[in-house]
Amino acid sequence: MKVAVFWGCRILTSQYAYEISVRQVxxxxxxxxxxxxxxxxxxxxIKSINTFATTYMAARIMALAGETGLTDLLVPCSRCxxxxxxxxxxxxxxxxxREKVDALLEEEGLEYPPEIKIWHVIDLLHDxxxxxxxxxxxxxxxxxxxxxxxxxxxxxxxxxxGRVDSPEMPQKLDKLxxxxxxxSLEYPEKLDCCGAILMFSHPEAALTLAGSKIKAxxxxxxxxxxxxxxxxxxxxxxxxxxxxxxxxxxxxLPVLYYTQLLGIAMGIDIEKLGLHLNQTPVEKILxxxxxxxxxxxxxxxxxxxxxxxx
Amino acid sequence: MSLVDLTSMAKPNKEIRGKILTxxxxxxxxxxxxxxxxxxxxxxxxxxxxxxxxxxKLVKLGFVEGxxxxxxxxxxxxxxxxxxxxxxxxxxxxxxxxxxxLAVEQGAKIPEAYLKAVSQILETGLLQTTRKxxxxxxxxxxxxxxxxPEIKYPTKTFKTVLLKVLEGALA
Numbered sequence: 001m002k003v004a005v006f007w008g009c010r011i012l013t014s015q016y017a018y019e020i021s022v023r024q025v026x027x028x029x030x031x032x033x034x035x036x037x038x039x040x041x042x043x044x045x046i047k048s049i050n051t052f053a054t055t056y057m058a059a060r061i062m063a064l065a066g067e068t069g070l071t072d073l074l075v076p077c078s079r080c081x082x083x084x085x086x087x088x089x090x091x092x093x094x095x096x097x098r099e100k101v102d103a104l105l106e107e108e109g110l111e112y113p114p115e116i117k118i119w120h121v122i123d124l125l126h127d128x129x130x131x132x133x134x135x136x137x138x139x140x141x142x143x144x145x146x147x148x149x150x151x152x153x154x155x156x157x158x159x160x161x162g163r164v165d166s167p168e169m170p171q172k173l174d175k176l177x178x179x180x181x182x183x184s185l186e187y188p189e190k191l192d193c194c195g196a197i198l199m200f201s202h203p204e205a206a207l208t209l210a211g212s213k214i215k216a217x218x219x220x221x222x223x224x225x226x227x228x229x230x231x232x233x234x235x236x237x238x239x240x241x242x243x244x245x246x247x248x249x250x251x252x253l254p255v256l257y258y259t260q261l262l263g264i265a266m267g268i269d270i271e272k273l274g275l276h277l278n279q280t281p282v283e284k285i286l287x288x289x290x291x292x293x294x295x296x297x298x299x300x301x302x303x304x305x306x307x308x309x310x
Numbered sequence: 311m312s313l314v315d316l317t318s319m320a321k322p323n324k325e326i327r328g329k330i331l332t333x334x335x336x337x338x339x340x341x342x343x344x345x346x347x348x349x350x351x352x353x354x355x356x357x358x359x360x361x362x363x364x365x366x367k368l369v370k371l372g373f374v375e376g377x378x379x380x381x382x383x384x385x386x387x388x389x390x391x392x393x394x395x396x397x398x399x400x401x402x403x404x405x406x407x408x409x410x411x412l413a414v415e416q417g418a419k420i421p422e423a424y425l426k427a428v429s430q431i432l433e434t435g436l437l438q439t440t441r442k443x444x445x446x447x448x449x450x451x452x453x454x455x456x457x458x459p460e461i462k463y464p465t466k467t468f469k470t471v472l473l474k475v476l477e478g479a480l481a
């Protein structure tokens with residue numbers, strides 16, 4: 001499978017671990033990535049300023065994707081994914097809007113593509129690559145890890161325009177985590193928002209949202225939080241320390257992109273997965289995995305240790 | 311001024327309400343029966359006192375002016391739960407976005423970060439400039455050191471067209 005990729009601002013300018021791990025993992029699962037000729041903002045943030053400008057920007061991304069001759073577009077950022085999906089939904093139902101956008105694209109000789117399917121990393125892996133192939137690629141089972149998933153609000157809502165997973169009971173990311181042998185915990189705060197967009201206007205509230213979720217997960221004793229959106233990851237990983245200052249207490253929960261976790265399970269070098277870029281103590285997860293491996297080699301002693309753990 | 315004061319002191323303005331309804335395209339507010347499903351699940355309600363059902367009610371009644379100058383419309387976390395759960399398809403999220411757009415058109419005060427983002431996009435095409443990431447071991451990495459390809463910034467035509475679109479909205 002060959003897909004065009006639109007990365008989006010956040011990934012390109014700061015969330016490098018996501019880009020590195022996606023570029024590393026997907027080709028090994030048979031997905032070839034083709035970058036667009038140009039990269040620009042999808043229009044997400046402009047929606048608050050002028051919604052029509054957003055429609056133009058997102059339509060231009062689709063036009064650039066169409067230029068590659070491919071009919072599949074991967075958008076790993078949940079905010080971009082929503083913006084582009086919503087624009088597609090509107091342009092297909094509103095002729096007047098479509099005419100206005102077509103005229104703007106024409107100024108550059110661009111054309112809105114008649115056929116294009118928009119993928120997120122989660123549904124691409126779950127629906128197209130498939131859990132079976134992922135399970136077969138696992139070299140290092142993550143059994144013993146108790147993880148929590150955060151799929152991201154804009155990945156799953158609003159369902160009316162067609163989203164990646166169920167708006168109230170998302171399961172795809174959990175199934176992807178479980179395909180690697182780990183356990184994905186259901187928890188009350190699962191659908192709570194990371195607050196990323198409020199960093200623009202109300203940073204303290206934004207950090208409270210992110211911090212409360214991490215605090216709750218820490219109390220549940222999970223080994224890590226798995227996400228798949230650069231905005232959410234910025235809140236939970238990069239801003240975890242600032243969030244701790246706002247909500248009080250000590251926060252030290254490892255936060256990984258799903259593609260990083262998948263890479264670990266596939267036995268890929270951790271540097272090739274950008275794990276050194278995570279600001280949270282991801283080494284705790286690696287240590288736990290190595291520890292288990294050593295125990296497994298120890299024979300009889302292992303059994304007693306395992307029993308004790310149970 | 312709270313939202314309650316607004317209904318008791320201000321006068322409804324049908325003309326400006328019409329502007330919001332036009333912006334909303336097909337979204338009908340008339341069907342909203344104030345069930346409060348939106349506010350019950352609102353991410354910004356607990357922390358920032360955003361009550362989406364009140365916003366919808368005020369727009370329906372024509373009290374738009376107070377809303378577009380109010381900070382309250384900038385507290386939405388865009389989690390889209392209200393859009394998903396509204397049984398009447400009134401989508402408070404879209405109402406709030408329309409109010410923000412109108413606030414910009416009318417020159418109301420808006421959070422500075424949004425304006426900065428716009429000028430950054432007009433300058434480079436992207437929301438922010440590339441950052442160097444410092445690891446926990448205090449090593450610094452940029453795209454090049456990480457072996458990531460150079461960013462292909464958009465052509466000048468994109469920025470020209472975008473500026474035209476944005477200026478057209480303000481005219």
